[in-house]
Amino acid sequence: MQSFLRQSRVSINSRSWVCEAHLLDSGSKVLPFIVTVCGRVGSETPISCEYSGLRGVIVEETAEQHFLKHNDAGSWIQDSALMLSMSKEVPWYLDDGTGRAFVVGARGATGFVLTVGSEVFEESGRSLVRGTLDYLQGLKMLGVKRIERLLPTGTSLTVVGEAVKDDIGTVRIQRPHKGPFYVSPKTIDELIENLGKWARWYKYASFGLTIFGTFLIAKRAIHYILQRKRRWELHRRVLAAAAVKRSEQDNEGTNGQAENGSDGTQRDRVMPDLCVICLEQEYNAVFVPCGHMCCCIICSWHLTNCPLCRRRIDQVVRTFRH
Structure with missing residues (x-):
């Protein structure tokens, strides 16, 4: 006991306490x-x-x-x-x-x-x-x-x-x-020292949890942004491929009347039927119920609407072409 407490309320971290019991x-x-x-x-x-x-x-x-x-x-x-x-x-x-x-x-x-x-x-x-x-x-x-x-x-x-x-x-x-x-x-000094140790541990723990929480939030935000970017790129490629496909179909319809069968067969061999999404694999998937076939089976798994008519895809049926 070293000094009389004059304040109405104090914290234990205060160095003021009752000097004498009387x-x-x-x-x-x-x-x-x-x-x-x-x-x-x-x-x-x-x-x-x-x-x-x-x-x-x-x-x-x-x-x-x-x-x-x-x-x-x-x-x-x-x-x-x-x-x-x-x-x-x-x-x-x-x-x-x-x-x-x-x-x-x-x-x-x-x-x-x-x-x-x-x-x-x-x-x-x-x-x-x-x-x-x-x-x-x-x-x-x-x-x-x-x-x-x-x-x-x-x-x-x-x-x-x-x-x-x-x-x-x-x-x-x-x-x-x-x-x-x-x-x-x-003693009161030992109690204060012990509380100080716990306070430091709580401070370090809160700092670590803050960093961990920030990391989780940033990771989720980056994942969301990348996912939106991939969807946007896929949508852009689908629209571009669909436009090219329509243009080719229109040209084929216009030129089909002036060309003979042998020329059409030769054109098919030169221009294979490629997937409008990846432009690498031949399309081999039919969309149900619209019936369009313009994508490979792998790209079809990532689509919800037909790239040509924009109708919802209920089922994808794989086809085998000769």
């Missing part, structure tokens, strides 16, 4: 506010642990039954089951030598941990009748494991929370409606 009383006019209090745990009515003999203000006792269980494979596997879970708490405070500040709801605070006071294993009795019954049920009782966890008196803690006064004027530290709530054996 100064909380002098700041009663501005209560509640966020404070940091350091001191040793104390209580008027501490709890005495049954197995360890330690005295604490929060005590948790658990009992687990350990046993061997016979599985379907015919082997024995170790397992456990919770028999008892009990928790006790008495009113407690932090004392820095100048005053006391009671702490409420510490179990839900960040950084709160309980010390293991004792861990005892009680073996099960070797009764013949009990052992036979358990064996028939596919069990072998090993014993009971009892664990005591507690917050011992005299422990140094740092509490960051909201300072309020109850109806009788007692100052207490509790979870704020908005803001941090820490109950930790670490």
Whole structure:
């Protein structure tokens, strides 16, 4: 505790905290506010642990039954089951030598941990009748494991929370409606340093996710642009090829009356029936229902409308020409 908190609310990253616990009383006019209090745990009515003999203000006792269980494979596997879970708490405070500040709801605070006071294993009795019954049920009782966890008196803690006064004027530290709530054996400087590390990790993670998101958006946009460009090029080539095809058909119709059959056969050999899309393969696909044949089977897979009449293509039928 190094300087008195004069602001009504502060962040944990602030270096201002309560200098002495008795100064909380002098700041009663501005209560509640966020404070940091350091001191040793104390209580008027501490709890005495049954197995360890330690005295604490929060005590948790658990009992687990350990046993061997016979599985379907015919082997024995170790397992456990919770028999008892009990928790006790008495009113407690932090004392820095100048005053006391009671702490409420510490179990839900960040950084709160309980010390293991004792861990005892009680073996099960070797009764013949009990052992036979358990064996028939596919069990072998090993014993009971009892664990005591507690917050011992005299422990140094740092509490960051909201300072309020109850109806009788007692100052207490509790979870704020908005803001941090820490109950930790670490000092305030260690808490600030730890938060700084997490803040840096979050910063790096957000930066990486931003880059990754930008990459995904740019990739999708480029793919969309290239796809539109390919469609436009295909459409342009289809229209140009269709115009050439119509022109050739018109010329053939005009010149067909003046030419004989042998000339037509020779022209067919010189000008093969090429696909109007790729201009490389001979057309061998018939569009249904219009019946036009002007594209190869490969280019036909990429079309939805006939290049000649613009009717929708319901089916493409491959033909084999001699």
